[in-house]
Amino acid sequence: MPGDFYLPMTLQELTAHVSQQFTKIYGRQPRWIVAAPGRVNVIGEHTDYNGGFVLPMAIERYAVMAADRSTDGKNVIQIRDTVKGVEPTLIDLSAPVKPGTPKWSNYPRGVVAGFLARGINPGGLDVLLHSTVPLGGGLSSSAALEVCTATLLEAIAGKKLDPVEKALLCQKAEHEFAGVPCGIMDQFISVMGRENHLLLLDCRSRKPELVPMNDPSVALLIVNTNVKHELSGGEYAKRRAQCETAAKILGVPSLRDADADALELVKGKMDEVVYRRARHVIGEIERTTHAAEGVRTSNWPTVGQLMYASHRSLRDDYEVSCNELDAVVEIAESIGIKGGVYGCRMTGGGFGGCAVALVKAGAVEAISKKIAVDYKKKTGIEATIFGSRPAAGATVWPVRAIK
Numbered sequence: 001m002p003g004d005f006y007l008p009m010t011l012q013e014l015t016a017h018v019s020q021q022f023t024k025i026y027g028r029q030p031r032w033i034v035a036a037p038g039r040v041n042v043i044g045e046h047t048d049y050n051g052g053f054v055l056p057m058a059i060e061r062y063a064v065m066a067a068d069r070s071t072d073g074k075n076v077i078q079i080r081d082t083v084k085g086v087e088p089t090l091i092d093l094s095a096p097v098k099p100g101t102p103k104w105s106n107y108p109r110g111v112v113a114g115f116l117a118r119g120i121n122p123g124g125l126d127v128l129l130h131s132t133v134p135l136g137g138g139l140s141s142s143a144a145l146e147v148c149t150a151t152l153l154e155a156i157a158g159k160k161l162d163p164v165e166k167a168l169l170c171q172k173a174e175h176e177f178a179g180v181p182c183g184i185m186d187q188f189i190s191v192m193g194r195e196n197h198l199l200l201l202d203c204r205s206r207k208p209e210l211v212p213m214n215d216p217s218v219a220l221l222i223v224n225t226n227v228k229h230e231l232s233g234g235e236y237a238k239r240r241a242q243c244e245t246a247a248k249i250l251g252v253p254s255l256r257d258a259d260a261d262a263l264e265l266v267k268g269k270m271d272e273v274v275y276r277r278a279r280h281v282i283g284e285i286e287r288t289t290h291a292a293e294g295v296r297t298s299n300w301p302t303v304g305q306l307m308y309a310s311h312r313s314l315r316d317d318y319e320v321s322c323n324e325l326d327a328v329v330e331i332a333e334s335i336g337i338k339g340g341v342y343g344c345r346m347t348g349g350g351f352g353g354c355a356v357a358l359v360k361a362g363a364v365e366a367i368s369k370k371i372a373v374d375y376k377k378k379t380g381i382e383a384t385i386f387g388s389r390p391a392a393g394a395t396v397w398p399v400r401a402i403k
């Protein structure tokens with residue numbers, strides 16, 4: 001694929017780049033290099049905290065950390081960013097680790113606190129962070145940062161956590177340090193992603209199932225509306241609470257345990273908004289398992305239709321879309337299967353961020369151009385469009401191999 005439609009650098013090149021930057025900044029070579037991917041969710045939105053199914057894949061965009069033990073004898077983790085002007089983070093290990101500043105530091109802070117709580121103390125460190133996951137794009141830049149930190153601490157301790165425990169530790173960091181009551185999807189996929197596979201995750205049993213996605217005739221396009229999405233604003237927490245209210249009225253532990261008929265029976269007892277929230281979740285859980293079946297059988301037109309249905313439901317019932325995301329989906333729909341688009345939907349928490357489109361691989365360039373031009377016309381904003389194959393989850397890079 002020409003240009004930087006796919007990741008402009010391979011992960012190996014990226015880790016080599018961060019290693020060089022570390023040497024430039026800290027004056028010596030790093031001892032550890034780790035990477036954790038962002039994700040795109042193909043379908044199954046706002047279902048994770050309802051015990052439902054999600055179908056994400058890890059993308060070829062990563063948070064990368066290079067690190068070495070600090071040389072000043074202080075019990076402090078210093079994290080610098082390769083982006084100039086980003087305030088460094090100092091995590092003092094000689095006092096209890098608490099939320100602090102800068103704001104972004106709360107993701108690594110929460111993870112460090114989780115390791116300390118398990119008796120794993122990494123000691124003073126010099127760390128360099130470099131992330132290619134767009135910030136505020138709804139592609140889990142925060143989960144990538146958490147899982148990257150956790151992977152670094154595992155490498156330093158020489159001890160691997162159980163993958164489920166690791167994902168839950170990172171989720172807890174997000175709840176308690178960043179104040180976002182997120183579900184488990186983002187951290188799970190960043191830990192457990194597999195090349196050429198989607199992950200069908202049952203968020204109630206936490207059982208992951210790999211679904212092969214390696215048909216060369218299709219590609220996934222990620223369209224960043226460049227409208228920043230922010231989950232700590234309260235709307236996400238409000239949706240969670242509305243789902244809990246609906247489950248209570250239905251008399252079930254979570255909406256995973258309800259179906260459309262049961263919901264209709266109690267419709268009269270529910271606030272209309274709560275009813276629509278529940279209708280989205282119940283429908284979306286069903287769409288997700290159908291879509292996974294569609295991916296297994298390469299039934300792309302069906303998967304595409306389910307993606308459109310998911311978007312409509314998120315827009316009308318769950319009300320987490322925005323005009324710019326709707327514009328992308330409308331443009332995709334106008335291109336249609338004839339032009340190579342099977343389906344398109346907003347992805348992630350919503351309120352901005354990215355849309356994901358399932359397209360014919362041979363039409364990627366033409367579709368990207370058409371979406372870029374029409375989106376600019378409709379909104380006045382430049383979209384950023386890129387592709388990703390399903391990537392592997394968090395990895396530790398042998399430093400010797402990249403020198």
Ligand code: GAF
Pocket residue numbers: 044045046047048049182183184185186231348349350
């Ligand atoms: C965000 C959350 F972090 C996830 O847990 C999930 O709920 C998603 O929004 C919506 O599906 O990414």
